Amino acid sequence: MSDYGDHESTGDPLEKLRHSTAHLLAAAVTELYPEAKYGIGPAVQDGFYYDFDFGKPISESDLPAIESRMRRLAQADIPFEHEVLPRQRAMEEFQKRGQEFKLELIRDKVEGDEVSVYRTGQFLDLCRGPHVSSTKDLKAFKLLRVAGAYWRGDEKRPQLTRIYGTAWPTPKELDEYLKFLEEAAKRDHKKLGRDLKLFTVDDRVGPGLPLWLPDGATIRRELERFIVDEELARGYLHVRTPDVARLDLYRQSGHAQLYAEYMYPPMKFEDGEELELRPVNCPHHIVVYQTELRSYRDLPLRIAEIGNNWRYERSGTLAGMNRVRSFALNDAHIFCTPEQLMDEVRSAIDLALYFSKVLGIDEFWYQLSTRDDVKDKWLGDEAQWQEAQAALAEALESMGQPYKLVAGEAAFYGPKIDFQVYDAHRREFTNSTVQVDFQLPQRFDLEYVAEDGTRKRPVMVHRGAAGAMERLFSYLIERYAGAFPTWLHPTQVVITPIADAHLEFASEVAKRLRASRVRVHLDGRSERLDRKIRDAKLKKVPYVAVVGGKEVESGHVNVQNRAGEKSDMPLESFVSMISAEIAERRR
Ligand SMILES: [Zn+2]
Ligand SMILES: [Zn+2]
Known part of the structure; x- marks a missing residue:
């Protein structure tokens, strides 16, 4: 996006078209609602949005009127005019219009004395561009829905109305996209979950805490049996460990310090006990590892569990079974020697590939997430990170699997490979991961007795081969549109x-x-x-x-x-x- 938000414009012509349509939307809104204040309006996947403060909220029934005003402005052939104003002039222009959000953005985001703005008729936006040359270039767009969004994503700031729309170069492409949306809506796992009585979400239980109904629970049982049996056949040891632990365990793992925003507040008892719903399974599996002194002959040791994890996701991000506040992860922790690392990463990828094949996850790609240069975000020293990143990349390359490298998206304790898939709306999400970790073995002082009798530190691999049951389920519902393969169908x-x-x-x-x-x-x-x-x-x-x-x-x-x-x-x-x-x- 190019309106002094957080992303850079890529110069993609579709993005230019969509971002220009966002301006058109804001121009129409300010004509129809002179009091409205506009926030930011970037291009997004398949479309655009713009955030407004309408004073009192509007609804989807108001969209047709806004859209027809947009059409009128489009037909009027109004040029997009780029101007560079002195800072003071720009402030005055937005002051005159009562656009306090833009004033704030100029104060916070614009350095130097020059402010880039775009003018379309009466409408003025703080923007770096680029834009189409005239509103008449905007021939195929549609407003889709409204949603709530906080100004600058901050819950303490005003809540705004976000209007989503889509825009395409031609009416034909727009039609095709609208048909695709219709199809996707039919496959939507929330809708099918309701229609086929697979799961329910009830306010009395709470958002993000779905209940698996008998038919959904049957599918989950089949998935779990399949996963556990396959893992046992591949040398994993399955354990059962509790959903809670003392908070100190997560202080030792570093989660309490670095992962706190997703964790539930601890349960404090009168006797001083502090218990925490576990956000991850790793520390429990480490404790299992430490129940005996391990020898090099025990390694690699693969401890697995379909373990419940608890993460307090923001209510706005919760979605059916795809994003929840409690999920059962097909998790495993592999403890191995540095020499065994590559083979273990490869076999973890191989298992994930096998699950994908059986489950029908046909379209996926790998993302290798590494650290970036932000300080204090990552545990451990640079050399260890380099070593782990190289091991992951080499594993993928040796298996002939192409991947996308993304700096800055690693876990705080190490780099990872993510399996990325699409949902019915072609939104990308992570289904499973393989992560190398040199940090937790240090924090928990893990060791094994090496061949020469000395004590050495094992390497740890976190891996989720089929991902979380909830997310996998949402994927499979949409993948099969409810027509599950016979082995999974609740009624065969x-x-x-x-x-x-x-x-x-x-x-x-x-x-x-x-x-x-x-x-x-x-x-x-x-x-x-x-x-x-x-x-x-x-x-x-x-x-x-x-x-x-x-x-x-x-x-x-x-x-x-x-x-x-x-x-x-x-x-x-x-x-x-x-x-x-x-x-x-x-x-
Ligand atoms: Zn713009
Ligand atoms: Zn883990």
């Missing part, structure tokens, strides 16, 4: 008897399938058959088995899959077919 088969006379055989079919651990729902309602089939389809059930007179006679089932393909087969054949599909976790 719906059995529908045609009439009451066929109920008995239908129960036998159900019993036989359940004996093979297939999840079955017997739909014994006295509804019409096509209605029952339609209901099963709405729930995206993989198989519907119809049982009528013919089936009772032959002992067969008439099975229909999600693609609508029908086949008639002996019950035992169906049992073997679906059992194999589940066991192999076919997609």
Whole structure:
């Protein structure tokens, strides 16, 4: 963005178009609401926003009027005029307009005596540009929604109304984007979570604390079994450790000092006890490591747990299952020698790749996050960081995996590799990570007995291969739009008897399938058959088995899959077919 906010303009033509549309929005708003004060209005992914103080809040029903005023201004062919004003002049201009936010930005952000502004007719904005040359270049835009946002992201400052919009070079591209949004809304995990009764969020429990309903809990159980079994097969040792610990444990780990903004306040008791909901699992696993003196023969030691973590995310950032205040992380801590580090990083990446393949995470990329030059942000010395960063980069390169390097996004204790994925709205998020840590072993004075009998310090790798269950679930709901693979679907088969006379055989079919651990729902309602089939389809059930007179006679089932393909087969054949599909976790 280019309006003296925090980002630099990249000069991308789409960004220029979108940021110019943000100016157009502010111009329309100041005409319609002369008292409105405008904050900042950057281009963002797929569009733009602008923050306003309207005095009293407006709603989405006010957007069409604003949008039509924008159209009128666009047709009027008003030039975007760049001016460089002396500081005092610029202050007077914004003073005259009563734009206190802009005055504050000039005071805080503009150095020197020259202030860059852009004029579109009556409207004036503090801005470095660049912009399109005229409002008539803005041909395809739409205002989408309003949201609350604090001035400069500070909860102590005024709350503003943020208007989001999108802008494209042509009406055709705008149409396509609006269709994409419509599709994404259908896949939205919050909507599907409600429609398919997978989870709920209730104010009495609190925001960011979703409740897994029976069908959602079934999917989670399947995911956890899959993950834990695979990890056990790969030499991980699974443990169970408590959700709380003494605050001192996090003082020792450094979280209490460096991670405090995400942690819950400690629970203080009369006897002086201070307990803390754990923000991470690492210290607990370190304590497990230290239950005995480890030898080089024990290494690498891979301690794993699907452990609950608690982080007090701001209420504005919470979203369904994707961003929550308590989540179960598919976590592990690998303790190894420096010589084993590379292999361990590689095998952690390999496991994450395997999970991605089975779960259907087809599109992802790696981000290698390293430290930047900000002082006091990172624990440990430069040389250790270099060593760890090199190990991660080399692991990725040796596996032929391309990656994006981002300085400044590392964890405070070490560099990391993030697996980045998209949600249905193509918003990027981190699904899993591999992090090298030279710091915690030092803070907890970890050691092992080396081959020569001396005590040495192990290296620690934090790794989440499938990520947090909540976030993974939100991803899978959107990925499959509810049509989960058979092994994950809460109801694998719906059995529908045609009439009451066929109920008995239908129960036998159900019993036989359940004996093979297939999840079955017997739909014994006295509804019409096509209605029952339609209901099963709405729930995206993989198989519907119809049982009528013919089936009772032959002992067969008439099975229909999600693609609508029908086949008639002996019950035992169906049992073997679906059992194999589940066991192999076919997609
Ligand atoms: Zn601008
Ligand atoms: Zn950890």
